[in-house]
Amino acid sequence: MSFEKIKPTNFDLFATVFYPSSCFCCRTDTNMCVYVCDQCAEKLNKLKTKRTKTVSYYGNSFTIHSVFYYKDEASAAVKMLKFTFSPDGAKAMGDYIAEKASRLKTQDFDLVAAVPMTVKKVVIRGYNQAELIGKQVSRYYKIPFNRKCLKKLRETKPQHTLSGIERRINIRNAYAATADVKGKHILLVDDVATTGATLCECATTLLNAGARRVTLMTFAATKYSN
């Protein structure tokens, strides 16, 4: 599918009267419904990844496609979205992911899903940033965003506090998928991938529940394997 930017809706345009548009990396004011300033767009361009992250996870190998290396403007944007509710920032990330997805060989996605948080965590934070990103990506493909097909069953320790192997143990069997995923090609998105353990565990859960295929994509990622 060729990539075409989604035009802002009348609602989006109206909303800028109350919430002026700003850059999702540096918060500078931008034109109506533009979510990245020219300077950051240029800097982000230099952070684009050319490789994928391949993770071997409990006997299976998964490929993670990420748009940017997790540093500078890209990491600023991820942190901003994690700590401040900004649907516009999520839209910008969704746009970048969709643009990258449009260049993948196989794009017969049936639905978009996001790495879930526990209900308790969503209540504390007020939103799940991966979900906001996923909703935007689903608009490009005109396919459903399904927030219920994958859920997190228990609270886990923050992954960044753990070593590689501890992360796998921490997240193992922490998710469950519903029958909605049977036979489907799922595009699973998240904001950032570090070791990839969370995404691989989610993909394993979806495949075990009968998903036909899972494509993993994130806005940013650390370390690349090939």
Ligand SMILES: [Zn+2]
């Ligand atoms: Zn900026």
